[in-house]
Amino acid sequence: MALLSSSPAVAEAMPIEESYPMTDQDFDRIATVVRTTTGIALGPHKRSLVYGRLAKRLRQLGLDDFSSYCDRLDLPEEEDERRRMVNAITTNLTSFFREPHHFEHLERDVIAHLRANPPTGHRLRLWSAGCSTGEEAYSMAMAVVAGLGDLRGWDARILATDIDTDVLAHARAGVYARERCQAIAPRFASRFVHPADRGRVRMADALSQLITFNPLNLFDHWPMTGKFQVIFCRNVVIYFKKEDQKKLFERFADYLEPDGLLYIGHSESLFRVCDRFQPVGRTIYRKVRPS
Ligand SMILES: C[S@@+](CC[C@H](N)C(=O)[O-])C[C@H]1O[C@@H](n2cnc3c(N)ncnc32)[C@H](O)[C@@H]1O
Incomplete structure (x- = not known):
């Protein structure tokens, strides 16, 4: 098991184990913040992407679930957290001379x-x-x-x-x-x-x-x-x-x-x-x- 989880490729392919509960409502709240601030539309199929990109942040913040994270994002003084969240959600794939x-x-x-x-x-x-x-x-x-x-x-x-x-x-x-x-x-x-x-x-x-x-x-x-x-x-x-x-x-x-x-x-x-x-x-x- 330790051997399996040490490989990022294998870990990616494994189903996401939701250690931090994320309800449909939590996902919708995050999707709404993302859409209104960035224009990025997160359909329901992006749920595991959102989970994967934000779970680490919940761990760093010592939060138990996404509901607490959403409450935090709603606070006016949490501008920096909203910026971090956007940075985590954006997809940044690029390369030199892409589409040459x-x-x-x-x-x-x-x-x-x-x-x-x-x-x-x-x-x-x-x-x-x-x-x-x-x-x-x-x-x-x-x-x-x-x-x-x-x-x-x-x-x-x-x-x-x-x-x-x-x-x-x-x-x-x-x-x-x-x-x-x-x-x-x-x-x-x-x-x-x-x-x-x-x-x-x-x-x-x-x-x-x-x-x-x-x-x-x-x-x-x-x-x-x-x-x-x-x-x-x-x-x-x-x-x-x-x-x-x-x-x-x-x-x-x-x-x-x-x-x-x-x-x-x-x-x-x-x-x-x-x-x-x-x-x-x-x-x-x-x-x-x-x-
Ligand atoms: C997939 S990358 C494309 C990079 C490069 N243009 C290319 O084609 O290789 C998309 C970029 O758009 C940025 N982006 C997404 N929404 C944005 C917004 N509302 N305003 C500015 N940049 C945004 C993301 O942060 C990300 O870096």
Whole structure:
């Protein structure tokens, strides 16, 4: 038995033993807090995921059941606990050059075009919305640097945001296990990926200097004043209800410059969700209507 439980793979496959009672009502209370704060819709099939991600926290807090945890989440002064809960619930799966055709398009079509036809003030603004641990933003930065060739004279910035403050700390550090970098092409790796300690690597300053990592809940106020030429919001809205997706894509359209581009995840679509965009490539959309 001890042997079995020492293997994470086996432990994951085993049915969850609910040491902390969680009633349907407890689950609904948690799902409501999560939906109203993050937009993430947790159907009943997510019950074991919620249990698995929060049970450790109940243990740390010395609580006996989820009902006590929900009472705690309701307290106005428990802002920090609600933040921890959101961090635990978000799914942060990501990788460098995930859906590589997006980065080829960004470098070869978008940045190369802007280089040949510079915008006013050589101002370039990109946004990685739902950036998780930062691999997406660093991949965008590599495409920008490669596409521009020389950054001198350019006012180029990448905003990278996420609701989860834990993943943002990782993103800011820019340090990754070496094996996570296999999808980085040698032409990029030789320039932008430097050895670090303990088998890890560090992203080059030339990339970090382009990116600002900030916490942002996509359903809260957006403090940005200028518009973007490019927004990546990939593998984020799959967790949202259609009505929340609609609101979000409308807002993205408002925050894009005319002809600005929106990149979404492989299982996401704007069809019947927002009519202000036209597809220009696989899961790549151009803003065509100002309002
Ligand atoms: C699966 S990851 C996708 C990461 C990256 N965009 C990619 O495609 O590889 C989804 C990210 O969206 C973030 N997220 C979920 N709801 C959010 C919200 N309401 N506001 C901001 N970020 C959110 C999660 O914290 C998570 O890091």
